[in-house]
Amino acid sequence: MAYFGKFYLDKEKDIIVELELTDGGMSYILRTPNHAKGNLITNLANLCSLPLSKGDDGLKVIRGEVPCYVDERNREVYVLRLADTKVANIYPDGEIERKAYIPAISKTLMSQTKDYRLDVKKTLVKTYIRREYKFRTDFHTHMSANLDADLLIAIGVYHQIRYPLYYIKKLKLRCTDGQRQRLEEARREAVKRFENCGLSGKYLTRKIDDNTFINFADFILNNLENAAFNIPKIRASLTILKDGQAVFTNLEKVYLYRYVFTKGVISDEKIELKNYRDIPDADIISAIGQMILDDESPEYKGLSLFQNKLLWIARCAKKRGVSYLEISDTSLAKPEAAAHTLAQAHDVLPKVERETGVTIRFLAALRRIPLTIVRDKAGALEDTQRQLCVIRAIAADPYVAGSDIVGEEINDIRDLRAVIEELVKIASEHREFVIRIHAGENDGLRDNVANSLECVREALAEGQPMPRLRIGHGLYTANLRSAKGRQLIDSLRENLVVLEFQLTSNVRLNNLSSLENHPIRQYLRGGVFCVQGTDGGALYGTDSIDEQLALERLLDLSYDDMCAMKHAEEVVRETSMHDYTEKTKAFDKLLNGSDVEKYLNEKIAEAVPEKAAIVIAPQKLDSAECLSGQIREIPTDKVPVVVLGGSFNSNRHATRVKEPMLELLRELTDRLDPERFCFVIGNRLTGYERELLNLTGGRFEVFAIVPTRITAAEASRLKKSGVGVRVSIEPTRMGLYKSFAYEIFKRRPSVVIALDGNSAGANTIQEAKNGKREARIFVNRRARILCEKARAIQGYVSFIEDKNSAEAILRDAQRVWEKMI
Incomplete structure (x- = not known):
């Protein structure tokens, strides 16, 4: 052979x-x-x-x-x-x-x-794809998610970024003896720097390893004997979870792996790149070779890492027939970064457009909730007022198309009413300013799409026209066949709201497990403008062509459906390009020959206050403070039995206790051994959670995982119950599934009994399936959303039919206990 x-x-x-x-x-x-x-x-x-x-x-x-x-x-x-x-x-x-x-x-x-x-x-x-409806835009994508893993690896080698020891250890990458010795020396220096930082244990170890670096080019090119082993592992770390659907926790981790490359810091000590052609991957070799050629040209010589990203984003877009992109970028809302980021764009994007024909613009992005995976920032609310002032200061820039509200949709959009009001004020000053809101991605918050539109309309000044509003995702709303749903369709159409659909990210992030009931056909037939985005396709293993093929083939969209989307895309693209042209002329007059970065920095300095003056969410109690007397560890010598039913619903869905499920809980609490098992629930103590507390009668240890902020009523119920408390790093109930994963599924074997819930429950089930330790999962066949999730992971769950299912749960619980000991 x-x-x-x-x-x-x-x-x-x-x-x-x-x-x-x-x-x-x-x-x-x-x-x-x-x-x-x-x-x-x-x-x-x-x-x-x-x-x-x-x-x-x-x-x-x-x-x-x-x-x-x-x-x-x-x-x-x-x-x-x-x-x-x-x-x-x-x-x-x-x-x-x-x-x-x-x-x-x-x-x-x-x-x-x-x-x-x-x-x-x-x-x-x-x-x-039929030529007449081939899409030519990507209106919904994210800066650090655009480039595929091989291009990020190539950029890392070419720019010789610092690569942290933490990721070498985490991914179990192989070094040469010389590299290992240099890393040990660098780590000893890092230990000295952080010996008085106040951290200890694994947090100190992480801090030290995060600040111990090797030149990535050195790691790859002077370690070619291990490249065929290392590169696939690095590549896999830069895309979402492989063996099944992920949840937002996984997405946060992937972004951290990607930030090493997309926000890379250049190494102090450089090496020659002579042997890059020996890398065992033709795509990486080709990209590095082109970057070297680019640096020899007058157009692209000396590109920064950020500028090189923009060039390659445009080249990849051209390859797939895309001529216009709008990229969400949080750096454009930061006082210290916005001006420099835009100055780099002004320098390189005209050259990029001459080569590729691709226009790139940005949406200045505000996070609705900070990335919780960064533990030393987890409790910090972003300075939203300062960021809004930055957005106002840069709104006249032609490369700024508008704003975006991004992040996991685990809070009611009305909590951000004050933020939306400020964005609408900016739109009153800049008619072409786009307001995009991520909404309708979570089935537990089905009113967020309608409420997003309503918040914008309420914020309009007298006589102010409706701004250019786009909704990212729009997957979950009231039933579109109901009177409320038909009214929503009419409102979206009449207010010229554009819905952006990203099918692949919906599936890969566990927001959609069944393709049968996707709403896009109803929107299209109701005359609502619908366009496609990729949501940062490279992170999800897709691109604009793959996304369009998936939309058409997997959702069975008709020729007319596809043509309607193409028409919507063309209208939005032509409007956006006209705005870009007019803003460019106006901005040139504002500059009057001055330096872009200097001008924007002056505008930001004038606009940004020293202190924040905006409240972006209702005030609640600090859980750790008001429940301090009940906080204790879940015992390591007992199997946790997680019961979903009460805390895992949307506000619109209250759990109704059914007698067969109550009988099942009664059987379990009668026959499980309190010395071997404990129960873990959410923070609301309603529905089946309340019944469970009554049935245990103090014989079992029961723990509630609660968000960082809770209402006075919730605090009162928790105090009266006497349950043990674990305080999450999440500020809202919809994000508690992350803490169930951290406290239980990643650390110890468990049993999950899912009786009722919406997306928060589905995410908890997915986390149990994805966890490092075995979880025996049982799902109530009559809980529609949970049952849909269970069918998507068939073979990893058992269905609860009635009270007789208790025997199977008891049998599996005993097996988990026996394995644990």
Whole structure:
């Protein structure tokens, strides 16, 4: 056998097809090495009726033959088909034409279940789009999520960024002996710097390792013997969770891995890049080579890392036929960063547009809640007033299209009414200013889309026209067939609100497990403008073409549906380009020949106050303070039984206790051993949680995980109950699933009994499935949202039918206890 080549059936290089020439022709081996659980390849083999075998690494593989054909021009061509779908034409000269691929959505759903239900046509998708409705924009994307992992690795090597020891240890990367010795020396210096920082234990270790660096180019190029091992691990760390749907916790972690590259700090000590062609990845080699050539040209010589990102974002957009992007960027709302960021854009983007024909603009982004994974900032509310003043100061810049409210949707948008009011004031001064709000991504907050529109309308000054409002996601609302839903459609259409849809990120972030009830067709047929975005496609293993194919094929959109989206896109794009042209002329007059950065810094200095003066959420009590007497650790010698039913709903859905489920809880509390098991619930103590407390009668330890801020009524209930308390790092109830993961699923085996809930419950179930320790999961078949999630991870959950399911729960609970001891 002789190695011929390889290609991938997905964008993330997870599904690898390796080709070999044999005496009789050509064979292939299909591998999925980044999916150790084996669900992905097992489901694919079942779908295509192909046999599985074991590879040299012990993981499952698919082997087969690739038949050879002779075409009408007497050329030989090998044609690979899977399930009667042509996947690739392979020519003897080495050319490989991929004809079909597996979308990130299908790959995700295949990887997390043992019972995959989508058919072949929605799994192996032909890569063709009708010309008349090919999309040419990406209105919804994020700065640090645009570039795929190989390009980030190439940028890291070319710019020679600092790479932290923490990630080398976390990803279990391999160093040379010399590199290890240098890292140990650098770490000893870091220990000295942080010996009086006030941290201890694992927090101090993390701080030290985060501040111990190696030049990334050195790590790769002077360590080529380990590059084939290290690069796939680094690549995997830069995209969302592989073996199934992720939750926002995973997204936060991926962003931190990406920030090392996207916000990279250049190393003090540089090396020569002579041997970059020896990197074992052709895409990385090609990108580094082009960056070296760029630096030799007068247009791009001396590009900063940020400018190089913009250049490559535009090149990737051009490759996929996209000519206009709007990128959300939080740095544009920061007083210390906004002017410098925009000055760099002014310098490079005209050159980028001349080369690629791609226009890039920005939305200055405000976080609704800070990234909670950064523990030393977790409790800090951002200085929203200062950021709003920055946005007002830069709003005249032509590269600033408007603003965005980003982050996990775990709070009522009305909590941000004051923020929206300030943005509407900015729109009154700049008619073309876009207000985009992330809303409708969480099924527990179904009024957020309608309330976003209402908050904007309420904030309008007398005579002020409706600003350009866009809603990012718009997935969950009141039932669109109800009177309330029809009124919402009418309001969106009449106020010219644009909805942006990102199907892949919805699925991969556990906000959508079933494609059957997606609302886009109802919006389109109601005359609402709907456009596509990628949500930062590279992070989710997608791009604008893959996203459009997924929208069309997986949601079964018709020709008319696609043309309606194309029309909406064109209207928004043409308006945005007109705004850009007019703002450029006006801004040039404002500058009057002065330096962009100097001018913007002066405007920001004039606008930004020293102290914040805005309240962005209702005032609540500090949980740690008012419940201090009840805070205690969950015992490590007991199996936690997590009960979902009361705290995991939206405000619009109250748990109604049903007798069969009450009987089930009664059976469990009668027969479980209090010396071996404890119960863990949420903070509301309503529904099944309240019944559980009554049934335990003080015999079991019961713990409530509570948000950092709670109402007086919630505090009173918790005090009267006497439950143990664990205070989350999350400020709202909708984010508590992260703390269940941290306190339980990552640390100890458990049992989960999901009786009722919305998206917060579905996220808790997903975290239990994704956790490092075994979780036996039981889901009430009559809880619609939870049942939908359970079907998506079939094989990892059991359904609760009635009180008789108690026997299965007791049996599994006993097995978990026996394994624990």
